Amino acid sequence: MGTGPTVAPRQVGILVLDNDPHGASAVKQVLDSEAWRVRVVPDAQMLLSELKSADWSLVVANAAAMDLESPAFFTLREIATVPQESGGRIRALFVIPETGERRFTQQIEAARLPYVVRPYHLHDFLEKVSDLLVEIKVIEAPIRLVRREFGALRKKKKQASRLNSMFAARDVFSYTEEEIAEYEREEAQSAKDKRKTRINLGDPYS
Known part of the structure; x- marks a missing residue:
């Protein structure tokens, strides 16, 4: 008995609205690193x-870059809050600039839309992005890697399923001892940097 045609998975496509060329370039650079399709637009009409x-x-x-009382915002709110089970x-x-946190936060929270305040750590941003992509099932699991996960991966991969789903890794991930050591060195340096100052996304590889 034959089977139906195979449906290709949706490609991850991310649309970036930002009228600040430096900020837009930094965000695109980060998202491009995950091999996603990314397009930047400078205004709400193009969005x-x-x-x-x-x-x-x-x-x-x-x-x-967007008037939160505009039709563009209301349209985005409407389509972005449809549950995945209902066709979302x-x-x-x-992204809320730190200088505009009081100005924007209340309206965005009232609309039940997620946000991050810039400057923020690169990994925090990617975690937010991946959580939303998982929600609509265009990627299978969060892309973040956390230190507590490595103990399970080193012993038996099946132990990873016992961790909180927030910290689950994709099954295709595997690590050598050298990769684990390199990751731990990077995390130690990141923690040291965070004690000094928050990292601005404008310099994503610092």
Whole structure:
């Protein structure tokens, strides 16, 4: 008995709204590193045009680049809050400049939309992004790696399933002793840097 046609998985497509060229370039660089399809638009009208003409998984929007009382915001809120079980295919993540935190936070929280405040750590940003992509099932599991996970991976991979799902890794991940040591060195340096100051996404590889 034959089977039906195989449905190809959706490609991860991320639309970035940002009218600050430096900030937009930094965000695109980070997202490009995951081999996702990324497009940057500088204004809300272009954002709406892209949402109508292409298949996007996530919108990363600089709150300062969008009027939160505009039709564009209400449209994005409407499509980004549809549950995946009801056909929701897109999510939104707002980036709030630290200087505008009081100005934007209340409205975005009232709309039940997720956000991050910039500056923030690169890994924190990617964790937020991956959680939203998992929610609409365009990636299988969060991309984040945490130190507590390595003990389980070193012993038996099956132990990873006992961890809180927030910290689950993709089954395809495997690590050599050298990779684990390198990761731990990077984490130690990151922790040291965070004690001094928060890392600005504008310099994602610092």
